[in-house]
Amino acid sequence: VAQRHADVRLFLVGREEAVRSELQVAGWAGDNIEVVAAEAVIDMGDSPIDALRRKKGSSIEVAARLVKSGRADAVVSAGNTGACVAVGTLCLGLLPEVRRAGIAVTFQPGPRPVVVIDVGANVACKAEHLLQYGIMASLYAREVLGVESPRVGLLNVGEESEKGNSLAKMTNTLFQRTALNFAGNIEGVDVFSGDCDVIVCDGFVGNIVLKVSEGLAERMVDLFQTAVEQAIKGLARKLASPASPEEPDGRVGGLLRDSLGGLREKIDYSEYGGAPLLGVNGVMIIAHGRSDSKAIANAIRAAWRMSELNLNRHIAEEIRAFSGLKETI
C-alpha cells in the first residue's frame, strides 16, 4: 500500500483475504483503494504460458482485463515477468503495426538516465523488432524521462557498422535509414558510460546484460564493504592515539555505509519506477520481483505518468510513420 495520493485510484488485484489482511496491517482507511479478487496467482517459478493455461483468472490476467475494459488506466506487477509479457501481449494486444512488445529498463549510472530495451520479452528478435524498440524507447526517453533528442545506440561487439552477427548488421542498416538520433553501434563498455540515452539489443542479450550487471554490482558492493571494514579495523589497530579509537571509526563507518546505500541505488533499476512493456495497447509496468514499497510506489507513479502523457498514442503514430521503412529493405 505504497501510494496515498488522493488523485490516484488503485485496484489491488489478488487473493482477496490476503490483500484485505495486508490492508488491515497497513491500517488503510481511505476510499481510493478497491480490492479486486483473483482466483489464482502465478508464482515466480511458474512457466508463463503453462501457468496461464492452468491458472485461469490469475491476478495478472484480472488486472490486465481491468485495463482492457477501460476501468483502469494501467497495470503494475512485480510478479512473473514472462507471465506479464504473455498477458500484456495476448490480453491487451499490440499497438497497430507493432510486431513485438519489449521491456525497457532505466538505469541512472551518471547524471542522465539510460534506457535499455529489450531485457527479456523477446529472445528471438528480428531487425524490424529492434528498430521498433529503438523508436518506442526513444519516445519513452523523450516524453516520460524528459531527454531531448535521445541518442540511440545499438549494442554490438564493435563500433564499425559491419561488426557483429547478422542480426546486428541488418539492424544497423535499418537504423541508419531512420530520422532517429542514431549513434551507431556501441560496445558493452559504453552501456554505463552515459554516451547513449537509449540502448537497443535483443531480449536474450539484454536479459543477460541486466542480470550480469545486477550480479556484478552486488558482488562489488560486498567487496567494497569488506574493504571498508578491513581498512577501519586496520586503522583501529594502528591508531595509538590518546583518544578512544572507537569514536572516529564509528563515524567513518557510518558515513561510508550511508554512501554505499546511495551507490546501490544508482545501479538499482527498481528505483526508477519499474520497466514498461512497450508496444502493448495499454500501460503495463513490470517491477523487479524484490521491489520494496518505495519501488512499487515509483512504478505506480511511472504508470500514472505514461497514461497521463498518452505515450501509446505517440508510439502508434511514430511506428506508423516508420512502417514504410521495412518495405525498402
Add this chain to the structure above:
Amino acid sequence: VAQRHADVRLFLVGREEAVRSELQVAGWAGDNIEVVAAEAVIDMGDSPIDALRRKKGSSIEVAARLVKSGRADAVVSAGNTGACVAVGTLCLGLLPEVRRAGIAVTFQPGPRPVVVIDVGANVACKAEHLLQYGIMASLYAREVLGVESPRVGLLNVGEESEKGNSLAKMTNTLFQRTALNFAGNIEGVDVFSGDCDVIVCDGFVGNIVLKVSEGLAERMVDLFQTAVEQAIKGLARKLASPASPEEPDGRVGGLLRDSLGGLREKIDYSEYGGAPLLGVNGVMIIAHGRSDSKAIANAIRAAWRMSELNLNRHIAEEIRAFSGLKETI
C-alpha cells in the same frame, strides 16, 4: 621486457628499431631475448581481415609463424583481437575436429577462478561450437587452473532447460548428453557468483558481457572513490576532536585506496594471464590491449604453462572422444 626468468627464451616481434630502443630503455643485457623484425604492425583500429591482406608480414603473423615452424612454443599478443583470432585460425590452424576457436577469459570474483568462453572470436555460433567450447574450457580449468571437475554452465535467460533462444535450447540438449560436469543453464546474475567454473556463451553475448562488466566495474570503483572521499571530508568537518583531524583521515584514506586497488584487480582479467585462444594448433594468448608489464608477464607465464602441460594434446583427445555426439543429434 617483463620476463627475466632464465629458463624462458623470448622472441620480441615487431618493428626492429622500436623494439631495440625499448630494450635499451629497459637496460636489457641478457641473452634470452631475441628480436625478430616484422615489416608491419596491425593497429588496434584496423579491420582484421582487411589488415592481414594489406599488411603482409605483420608482427602477429611473424610471431604465429615462429610457433607454426616450431621455433617458438607460444605467441602472446596484446594487439588487435580480431587479427589474433584470424592469424591463429589461418596460420596455426585448428586442432583436429575443432570447428571454431574460442577466447577463454578468466575472472576471479571470489575464491575460485571463473572461465568465460567465448568472448568474441565467434559471433555466429552453432550448438556444436558451444559444446566444443565447454569441453576445451573445462580442460583448461582443470589442467591449467587446477579446478577439479569444473562445473560447466550455459549462459541463458533462465534456468529451465527449455528457456532461451533456439541456439541455447539446442546447446543445452547437447551438453546434457556429455559426461561433462554440466550445471545446466545459468543466468547473468550467476556469472560472478562462483557457482560455475566454466561459463559457455556465444562470442556475441560473451564479448558484450565482458565489456559491460569492465565498464560497470570501472564506473563503480569511481563511485566508491567519490563515496570514500565524501565520507572522509564529512568526517573531517564533524571531527571536533582535540587531535588533528588530518592524521586519521590520511590513514583511513590511504588504507581505503589500497583496498580499492585490490578490488580493481579482482575484476580485472588482465591479472589472470591473458586469454588463451582455445582450439588452435599452437598456444596463443591474447592479452588486454591496455596490459601493463605485470599483465604481460602473467600472460607469458600462462603461455609457458599451457605449452608445458601440453593442453592441446588433451583438447584434441577429448574433442575426438566427443565427436560422435554431433551425429546423434
